[in-house]
Amino acid sequence: MTNLFNYIERPSLIHRLTGATKLVSMLLWSFAAMLTYDTRFLAFLSVAGIMLFFVGKIRVKDVSFMVGFTLAFLIINTILIYLFSPQHGTQIYGSCTYLTEWTGRYAPTAEQLFYQSNYILKYSATIPVILLFVCTTEPSEFAASLNRIGVNYRIAYSVSLALRYIPDVQQQYYEISKASQARGVEMSKKASLTKRLKAASNILIPLILSSMGRIETIANAMELRGFGKLKKRTWYMARKFRLQDYFSMLISALLLAAALCLNHLNNGRFYNPFT
Amino acid sequence: MKDNKDIPVEFSHFGFKYTAQQDPTLYDIDLCVRKGEKILIAGPSGCGKSTVVSCINGLIPFSYKGEMSGSLKVAGKETSGLGLFEISQTVGTVLQDTDAQFVGMTVAEDIAFALENSCVIQDEMKKKVLHIAGLVNVQDHLHFAPGELSGGQKQRVSVAGVMVDDVDVLLFDEPLANLDPATGREAIELIDELQKKTGAAVIIVEHRLEDVLWRHVDRVVLMSRGRIISDTDADTLLCSDLLLKAGVREPLYVRALKFAGVSLTPEKKPADHELGCLDENDRELVRKWFCSVKNEAPPKRTKPLLEVKDLVFSYEKRNKRALDGISVTINEGEMTAIVGTNGAGKSTFSKVVCGFETGQSGALSFDGRDLSALSMKERAEHIGYVMQDPNHMISQTMIFDEVALGLRNRGAGEEEIKKRVEDVLKVCGLYRMRNWPISALSYGQKKRVTIAAILVLKPKMLILDEPTAGQDYRHYTEIMEFLTDLRSQGITIIMITHDMHLMIEYAERAIVFSDGRIIADDDPAAVITDRDIIKTASLRETSLYRLSESCGIDDGTAFVRRFIACEKEERRSDDKPL
Numbered sequence: 001m002t003n004l005f006n007y008i009e010r011p012s013l014i015h016r017l018t019g020a021t022k023l024v025s026m027l028l029w030s031f032a033a034m035l036t037y038d039t040r041f042l043a044f045l046s047v048a049g050i051m052l053f054f055v056g057k058i059r060v061k062d063v064s065f066m067v068g069f070t071l072a073f074l075i076i077n078t079i080l081i082y083l084f085s086p087q088h089g090t091q092i093y094g095s096c097t098y099l100t101e102w103t104g105r106y107a108p109t110a111e112q113l114f115y116q117s118n119y120i121l122k123y124s125a126t127i128p129v130i131l132l133f134v135c136t137t138e139p140s141e142f143a144a145s146l147n148r149i150g151v152n153y154r155i156a157y158s159v160s161l162a163l164r165y166i167p168d169v170q171q172q173y174y175e176i177s178k179a180s181q182a183r184g185v186e187m188s189k190k191a192s193l194t195k196r197l198k199a200a201s202n203i204l205i206p207l208i209l210s211s212m213g214r215i216e217t218i219a220n221a222m223e224l225r226g227f228g229k230l231k232k233r234t235w236y237m238a239r240k241f242r243l244q245d246y247f248s249m250l251i252s253a254l255l256l257a258a259a260l261c262l263n264h265l266n267n268g269r270f271y272n273p274f275t
Numbered sequence: 276m277k278d279n280k281d282i283p284v285e286f287s288h289f290g291f292k293y294t295a296q297q298d299p300t301l302y303d304i305d306l307c308v309r310k311g312e313k314i315l316i317a318g319p320s321g322c323g324k325s326t327v328v329s330c331i332n333g334l335i336p337f338s339y340k341g342e343m344s345g346s347l348k349v350a351g352k353e354t355s356g357l358g359l360f361e362i363s364q365t366v367g368t369v370l371q372d373t374d375a376q377f378v379g380m381t382v383a384e385d386i387a388f389a390l391e392n393s394c395v396i397q398d399e400m401k402k403k404v405l406h407i408a409g410l411v412n413v414q415d416h417l418h419f420a421p422g423e424l425s426g427g428q429k430q431r432v433s434v435a436g437v438m439v440d441d442v443d444v445l446l447f448d449e450p451l452a453n454l455d456p457a458t459g460r461e462a463i464e465l466i467d468e469l470q471k472k473t474g475a476a477v478i479i480v481e482h483r484l485e486d487v488l489w490r491h492v493d494r495v496v497l498m499s500r501g502r503i504i505s506d507t508d509a510d511t512l513l514c515s516d517l518l519l520k521a522g523v524r525e526p527l528y529v530r531a532l533k534f535a536g537v538s539l540t541p542e543k544k545p546a547d548h549e550l551g552c553l554d555e556n557d558r559e560l561v562r563k564w565f566c567s568v569k570n571e572a573p574p575k576r577t578k579p580l581l582e583v584k585d586l587v588f589s590y591e592k593r594n595k596r597a598l599d600g601i602s603v604t605i606n607e608g609e610m611t612a613i614v615g616t617n618g619a620g621k622s623t624f625s626k627v628v629c630g631f632e633t634g635q636s637g638a639l640s641f642d643g644r645d646l647s648a649l650s651m652k653e654r655a656e657h658i659g660y661v662m663q664d665p666n667h668m669i670s671q672t673m674i675f676d677e678v679a680l681g682l683r684n685r686g687a688g689e690e691e692i693k694k695r696v697e698d699v700l701k702v703c704g705l706y707r708m709r710n711w712p713i714s715a716l717s718y719g720q721k722k723r724v725t726i727a728a729i730l731v732l733k734p735k736m737l738i739l740d741e742p743t744a745g746q747d748y749r750h751y752t753e754i755m756e757f758l759t760d761l762r763s764q765g766i767t768i769i770m771i772t773h774d775m776h777l778m779i780e781y782a783e784r785a786i787v788f789s790d791g792r793i794i795a796d797d798d799p800a801a802v803i804t805d806r807d808i809i810k811t812a813s814l815r816e817t818s819l820y821r822l823s824e825s826c827g828i829d830d831g832t833a834f835v836r837r838f839i840a841c842e843k844e845e846r847r848s849d850d851k852p853l
Contacts, residue, residue: 138380161378163380164379164380175662176667178629178651179660179667179668181631181655182659182660182662183681183684183728183732185684205671206668206669209666213666214375217370217372217376218376220338221370221376221378222378222388224334224359224437225392226360227388227392228392230392230393233394234390234394234396234397235397236379236383236384236391236397236404238397
């Protein structure tokens with residue numbers, strides 16, 4: 001079954017960085033990519049991000065599900081932008097260069113095309129580092145990293161706990177769906193789609209009920225072992241920062257600084273080749 | 276203050292009533308647990324033993340609200356004046372659901388959990404984790420995720436996770452519930468070993484008395500209806516008839532000795548399964564009894580119902596075959612037990628039969644008809660499947676609706692539904708509660724609801740995954756007698772189980788799975804007395820076999836068979852559980 005948090009253990013430079021470093025770097029990098037629409041900078045980030053994939057020894061095959069998911073989302077998003085604001089590019093860049101004879105509201109313009117390719121580029125600058133973070137950070141280190149950057153440990157631990165129990169819940173969903181089919185709820189292709197949808201919603205009730213019971217047991221088990229006793233806690237998996245950690249964070253911070261500088265130089269978030 | 280150290284847990288005139296309930300759950304409990312003692316708390320479901328657990332570990336009053344009376348001291352202080360965390364420094368609890376207790380992403384982190392919460396520095400934590408992991412023998416699995424561990428290993432990790440706190444009391448809530456027979460025995464051995472190494476007091480709450488008595492316990496506290504009815508050593512208790520009265524099963528060999536007319540006294544040490552203290556007279560009595568009981572051969576059935584040929588199945592992304600060429604024929608009216616370790620293929624087999632999974636190759640036919648053409652719903656009209664965890668099957672709020680669901684899905688009329696549901700609720704002992712919400716039921720009662728929900732469809736064959744898991748002796752007998760009744764009405768029954776008692780008592784045929792293959796298919800009494808099969812399939816030999824050996828009876832299989840015949844006779848004559 002597909003698990004979203006998909007740690008892949010391989011010896012690489014990126015794997016050796018601490019989880020907190022990767023989290024901080026990923027956040028700084030993403031902010032940098034989000035802040036600016038400078039095409040040159042985004043293109044650089046995209047290429048750099050993909051190169052990091054090689055450094056981290058993560059193959060496309062490993063992340064195919066996530067990539068497919070993002071692509072689908074991106075395509076829908078692109079179409080929607082075009083449908084709702086086909087003139088957004090011309091507004092931003094202050095010029096209007098029609099690419100065809102046609103000059104209506106939905107007529108393609110160079111500005112809109114450029115704007116939307118920048119938009120796509122933004123994705124390709126951000127997604128690789130996020131995927132890389134997901135694939136190279138041990139789930140166990142994740143909570144510790146969140147806590148390290150200042151997130152309350154109770155919240156940090158619940159995130160990691162959710163990750164711990166995702167496979168269990170997936171397994172449970174599967175079993176419950178089989179159980180209700182054994183009771184005669186028809187979910188095979190012999191039943192109509194609406195019937196099958198209704199049946200699927202039936203599965204959620206036992207799933208939620210048994211998860212609720214489970215959560216209570218887990219909460220009890222944690223309290224019985226002193227969770228929440230003190231304001232702070234230590235982490236078995238926490239690692240000390242090393243030179244390469246500081247170095248990575250520094251580079252990411254510089255990227256963010258570069259994005260801010262570019263915004264200043266470009267007099268705004270957009271790099272304008274049209275004037 | 277010396278007393279505090281010596282008596283980590285002390286109840287006196289203690290009572291408790293849950294806020295949501297009308298009557299108290301515990302009355303007048305007097306119980307003293309001394310340092311280094313090993314105590315078994317036994318009793319049927321609903322006797323209050325789980326509430327005692329919650330009181331000792333502090334979940335009462337901190338998580339579950341209610342009224343307390345009398346006094347309960349942990350480490351010399353009233354629990355009502357302590358915090359949950361303070362109590363957890365003295366009492367370490369291993370919950371029944373070891374999956375829920377496993378909160379870390381890996382073994383090492385889970386063991387370290389309590390240390391992390393106490394802000395122990397990392398180096399010290401690592402040292403301590405390594406040490407404790409060595410004690411429970413999981414040191415080679417420190418980086419394993421919970422999914423990669425067996426049930427027994429998970430339990431070891433749970434134990435390690437509470438031991439890191441250097442607790443004075445280890446509290447085990449139904450430690451045997453989720454383990455296969457051999458692993459359950461290992462768990463009891465582990466608990467014994469740990470107690471000797473750490474000197475902590477051990478409290479085991481469990482209704483499977485015989486399994487716990489595999490190792491010595493100092494005292495057995497027997498509870499019934501919220502009161503302690505006996506607090507004495509195991510030998511004395513086994514000589515009395517209190518267990519039967521309370522609804523806790525006696526060890527089988529003790530029952531056999533009683534059948535044989537051996538008069539048990541504490542001096543004969545009946546709690547010691549080696550039975551070293553029986554005298555020659557007693558052994559002679561057993562031999563006489565053995566010869567006097569007639570040997571009832573299991574009936575032969577010959578009309579095939581389910582035929583399976585060369586069935587092969589493997590789960591996606593796994594190379595190993597979960598079912599590796601299974602061929603078997605289940606005859607009409609048979610009551611069969613399928614046994615074997617976790618992962619041996621028992622559950623997978625039933626899933627393929629019910630159509631939850633599709634085999635890669637092989638043929639399945641039911642009543643002469645090819646099963647592969649039928650959807651799950653169509654198969655369900657012939658083969659009913661009851662899952663192990665009742666929570667996985669329950670989707671309605673009210674008991675009546677839950678049982679009626681299958682009929683409603685089939686478009687039956689409300690009048691017929693009412694009649695059939697009420698009938699089945701009566702036989703399942705749930706009629707009184709028919710208008711209750713399911714959330715008000717105990718685990719065992721929920722299990723009965725799910726069995727009722729399948730039975731109401733009147734399938735020709737019933738497959739039950741661990742039908743009696745989590746049930747006390749009375750409910751176990753009730754359900755099994757009920758299944759036997761169904762069988763006599765012509766329904767074929769397959770039970771997937773870890774329970775050796777269930778297998779030898781109720782099944783007329785045992786199919787043993789190991790590594791995706793069938794390694795034995797025979798009379799249960801023969802299977803349970805075959806050392807090779809027992810070892811390969813991680814089963815556990817029955818104490819009856821040891822008794823017959825110690826009495827010099829060669830044919831252990833016949834001895835087991837005769838005992839069961841005698842038990843059945845007894846059940847039929849004196850107590851009609853339904």
